[in-house]
Amino acid sequence: MEKYDCIVIGAGPAGLSATLTLGRARRKVTIFDNGTNRNRVTQESHGFLTREGIKPQEFKNIAMKELKSYPSVSISNETVIEVNKDDQNDLFLIKSSNNKTYITEKILLATGIQEEFPLTQIRQYYGKSLFSCPYCDGWELRDKPLAIIAENDEHIIHMTKLVFNWSKDLIVFTNGHQLFNKVRNDFESKKIKVYTDVIEDLHGDNGNLESIELESGDNILRSGGFVVPSFYRPNKFAEQLNCQFDKNGGIITDGAGRTTANGIYIAGETEKAESSSLIIASADGNKAASSINMDITLDRF
Template sequence: MMLECAIIGGGPAGLNAALVLGRAKRNVILFDINQPRNAVTQESHGFITRDGVTPREFRNFAHQDIRNYPSVKIKEFKIVKVKKESNSIFQLVTHEGEVYLSKKVIIAIGLKERLPNVKGIRNYYGKSIFNCPYCDGWELREQPLVLISENNHATHMAKVLYQWSKDLVVCTNGKKVISDADVQLFNEKGIRIKQQQIIKLSGQDGKLKKVIFEDGTEIDRVGGFVTPDLEQPNNIAQELGCEFSENGGIIIDSLGRTNVEGIYAAGDTTLAAPTQLVIAASEGNRAAMGVNYDLTMEEFN
């Protein structure tokens, strides 16, 4: 059976793309292995009517919506290879060796994140340490917070976090990623900078209590944020010949098209906007409209 569109990735971008294409009566398979980057998240915020929903609940709600449209199927298969068969047909190969053919492909695979190299940080990630203040800043407002950052996002994130809490310590874990001018500016604002290496984090049941440094000093904190490094989770887009931006995102146009005809991208994988659930969902909507438009024009041409 020839698919009109295959969607790789069942996060908010892929799910919303499936919904829109289902409503357009398109023959679609959504490939979703249920390994979201936000799996550790307790609650998702900033999405009107779904504020506070867990990622699992969001996925279940989305699947319920999609089931209303019989032309869309959801399969828990991992796509390991996508190859262009002709100018208008793509071959998708699953981890089990099954082959599917599709006229269009939407890549909505999200991103993979690498946390700062701090002992025990995974024990607190998603419970009292987070990566997005717009998602979790409200719950930590006016509390003593830490920002752990080893990359060049440290300065920007510190300035953003200052809106939620003035009691902020920025820890660079032995890296010099903040300029002397910004260090002075932060000192004037009361933001402390700790450039010593972090030995470990201390707390219980995922609730942070202390940050302990190599010089023996420690600070009391109730939670905080990190700036993970983000990268593509696989080489599918690269092998297809998609172009990437300087920050590593797949380059798309206003309807989600990549430079490879028939290949579209949506959500965090484009790194075209902040990695927010609501933005990823809207990008899925946009890519689906691009797919439907192009299929329609091809039929008339």
């Protein structure tokens, strides 16, 4: 059975960037990709120098092609279903959905996060006319009549104030959540209307939002907007590998990708279970890979 220097679990920008750095460092590495990248529903990616407006799948295809230039790098189109520590040999055993077992010295967790929305209908519009990141998609929605859909006071205030930079034509939908009077007054002073009714349905065509129907019967015209989802890690690998967490649920690291569990590293959105940008996640991957390579170097020199 082959032994790898490092196995990268997750082929988002963090995992891809880390694998490239490790390949260039002549490390034997395989990256697992099961095609569940969170940005796969997005039509364009923004904020990454030289790749402005690129489709996420094209970005990924380019990265995969670059990885194939390095003979010590391999790509596994499988899902990791189990990770175990072989304490006797100080190695890790990884089992895939194809019932294969891989042995590795180091593991980089870059499996990212996934969204949960307050309304199931949001999925139909997410990535086309409803988004979660104004820095990523605010420019494309500038000056349009937009909706802010959120259910938590802190999230509502933060997102509304932020999006106001791109469009002054905003309406807040709290889906049954009551806002403090001061918040409502602050919004109304900026001519931002607030609907606290439960949302009955979203209407539109081919992912393009046209209106929001409320339980009260009102149907409010909107052509796009921003939502505040909750995020979760799609697996329990960090827990199973005894990584320590902070009080907010973030995985504790040294700031350079090393977790508190020896041999386990983290990069990208997985660390804090919070959304990030393409360019920041890629930088995280590069940083974690540098730590992995240095640790392997010191172990073997």
